[in-house]
Amino acid sequence: MPKDNGIGASPKRREDVRFLTGAGNYTDDINVHGQAHVHFLRADVAHATINSIDTSAAEAMPGVVKIFTGADFAEVGGIPCGWGVTDRHGNPQQEPRHPIIADGTIRHVGEIVAAVVADTPEQARDAAEAIELDLGDKPAVVDMAAALGEGSTKVHEDLTSNLCYDWVFGNDDDAAVQAAFDSAAHVTTLELVNNRLVANPMEPRVAIGEYSRGTDEYTLHTTSQNPHVIRLLMCAFVLGLPEHKVRVVAPDVGGGFGSKIFHYAEEAFCTHAAKACGRAVKWTSTRSEAFISDAHGRDHVTKIELALDADNNFTALRTNTLANMGAYLSTFSTSVPSYLHGTLMAGNYKTPVIQVNVKTVFTNTVPVDAYRGAGRPEATFQLERVIDKAARELGADPIALRRQNFISEFPYETPVALTYDTGDYVATMDKLEAVADVAGFAARRAASEAKGRLRGFGVNCYIEACGIAPSNIVGMLGARAGLYDAATVRVNATGTISVFVGAHSHGQGHETSFPQVVADMIGIDESMVDIVHGDTGRVPFGMGTYGSRSIAVCGSAMVRATEKIIAKAKKIAAHLMEASDADIELKDGQFTVAGTDKSVAWGDVTLTAYVPHNYPLEELEPGLEETAFYDPANFTYPSGAYACEVEVDPDTGKVSIERFSAADDFGNIINPMIVDGQVHGGLGQGIGQALLENAAYDADGQLLSASFMDYAMPRADDVPFYQVDHSCQTPCTHNPLGVKGCGEAGAIGSPPAVVNAVIDALQSGGKDVTHIDMPLSPARVWAAMNG
Amino acid sequence: MYEFEFEKPSTIAEAVAALADEDAQALGGGQTLIPTLKQRLAMPSKLVSLAGIAEMKGVSIADGVLTMGGGATHAEVAADACAPLAALAANIGDPAVRNRGTLGGSLANNDPAADYPAAMLALKSTIVTNAREIAGDDFFQGLFETALEEGEIITSVRCEIPEAANYQKFAQPASRFALAGVFVAKYADGVRVAVTGASEEGVFRWSEAEAALSANFAPDALAGISVDAGSMIADLHGSKEYRAHLVAVLAKRAVAALA
């Protein structure tokens, strides 16, 4: 029988009650007494010199409080990049200033050119329309290859070129790598695009800055996945404020998918403007603004080559990627195409020689940064597509080819710097073959063909490095922050518990799953435990939620803090029962003395901690509150195998996903229902990328898909009922819960399966199509079939 | 939005009078107009809501004629119109759009990717306004252009019920408006084929297909017939050639559905 409490149980998500009944408290629900509103005048051209800005007419408009331009922020720091990548020659990445408001030059459509603070949002917008700009047009740099070409216009005049860095990873001996290819029996080459995406969380970004003249303290409410990181970046790098004077609160947040990790100009603006205006300043993004101001994701163009020997063993892999940075470096931007991507190129396979080459490029487009999976989907897509192509070229079974090359011994040190601690790729593939009913495919294909449809089956594996991250390792790789996390467990006198966690929940269900762990450790009901998150004024510290790290890193900190609580509580219990603390056992919320019938309840002990009348005060402090910081020893390595089955309408090119099966190994699982939900959501986004989503720019740097009229989000009828299995569990060897993280797997593991399935379908119809770039829209599939 | 005045008359006459003011604009279900206002792409001085006018409501069928109020919502058309048009209406947008958006609003807007215009050309429609009757064939005049005069209100629409009809829509993946849509209607005196979503000139009747199908009402009759790709729309979601191809596929499917 499934458990109904604690680790491994699937209680319904307690936070959903408030989300589904309109009782959530999102940033836009917050209104501060006397607040003013800011409207950002955003660039509608991609590249221009700002000759002058005339705000005089606007300033006279009703309700206007103050108008800001780039000049007002000349003395303020720029938005920092949190990761410094060293290039193949040992030089640092080129890092341009990233101003809060454009200073002299517009570099992308959507960049802030001026900000109007007024009594109402409408007045602010009215006044913004009265601002007169005198712009000098410059040619837009959009295409990455062209941006690197001789004589290209520069996005940043003060940099040497549009190249941010030219990076090599893995085996950097070009001759040795070439030799491996020269001696190969077969080489498969594939050129592909990993399409640019807009994250589009349901809740657009919002920021409210407040300043108290009385205490000289600032408060920023913002839609963030990591309020402590925002406070650190904004205080230390942008505004130069003492951290203890700044509180950052991220209340209920309606999804982030990476796009709410980063420190954005609007946050610093509202904080700064609150003092300058003497009033709280609020900004609520429209959906239209979100398209041109939230960091985008992906946008890689890659050539990948796979070498195989005569027995179909992978012998070498080489990639050349151009990765778009957009106009400025967003917080994690430079880490995504480098360390979050290159380190994953081994995938699940024992390829001995791997060389990854990445050039990151500035263009006149919105900055690009982490989006669900961040670098790992890009790696997985290339690898799993080229393997599929190789299988087809060699006439090999795609599953057998993968199995043959699986890593099977752990720990395994890859040629791209990671040490996989554990995994069982054969087990997940076995499970997948069963769940996906591979055996029944031929009959299903026949049934589709009888209807005039082509049916295809596609499979892929994935591995990801989650639980980001060991601070010393990422520090060596260029991270400018530690990536530990923290938790404080506060036990109240009556035995209820508040856990203050550095992770932030914005859809992940932490408010349900985190208490399950603490309740399980103590043996009390989950309802006695709550978590507190998203407020630097309440939570000691934390690095936030991204990279599938919350339970693996912050959850581990919570376990460590709870262990300290239990150790102290046992001492109190020992005192009450006049026993030695070594003999105290805690089970089901009762402390007992081994081998006796003595017991005291959890609540007796917690009350004693706060009412210490009978208490060992000489040895033990009263109270029951502990904090732990946890820095992981390694990444965690969730892995799995996914299968997609599609039907293609040969008349229209329309692809429909008929089945999608996932066999994941997430190690130990706290709440299986929440894990299912995380995988479902990830699959939806992966399928969205594969079939629908596309942030397309024209040559002038205008975003063509700048609204839901043209940017196709996946809808319920675009995705099938999923078969999701996570019964293969090789627990993580280095964190206390044995957990690996599950938040990004679906988005990482699904695009190649979808594309592989479509190619399989077209091939079954006699079409010699070996690749189609995502999204596989009906028009593109039809064009490929008829090209 | 910019600020505007708001009126909600209860008769057509009052509405016409209210619309006489300069820069006054009719408001149907607001499903196109309200987003336009939110983006500040329109600046009417006054909105005159047609939602309170009882004489513009209702969908009825009598003597082979379908009569629909200009204020009938898509949901009402989906519930009460003849089957092929009801099916078309039931597939416009989502429930919220269908419960708000109106037939008159959609026709007045004449979005090149809207569904109703194809039905109007195929179903021998007459667009009735406060001032006159306009044959459906004369009503649509290119992208977002119609025969309506300033301040003229579509009060009702009449269609001749066909022997058989079918609408095939291929949805644009993002908006789910028609990337191409083909309405085929069979009458005793011939077949009408209208195409939406595809052409740079807006909705049109495909006369070659009409002639072929009038002679032989079978999918095969369309073999070898195609629309000119040169006049088709090309955008992010499909090339000219793709749209021209879709038109042929959808027309065959519509006929096949009736054969």
Ligand SMILES: Cc1cc2nc3c(=O)[nH]c(=O)nc-3n(C[C@H](O)[C@H](O)[C@H](O)COP(=O)(O)OP(=O)(O)OC[C@H]3O[C@@H](n4cnc5c(N)ncnc54)[C@H](O)[C@@H]3O)c2cc1C
């Ligand atoms: C999410 C979404 C999805 C949609 N999907 C589709 C789709 O799949 N297919 C499709 O065809 N459409 C679709 N639409 C558009 C929808 O059908 C609109 O309802 C329609 O275009 C406009 O009708 P309305 O009554 O809302 O008009 P409004 O938006 O109120 O007005 C539109 C224009 O018509 C004028 N007008 C309104 N009523 C009259 C009248 N009786 N006489 C004269 N002028 C009038 C107004 O002044 C305005 O210029 C969609 C809309 C949305 C928001």
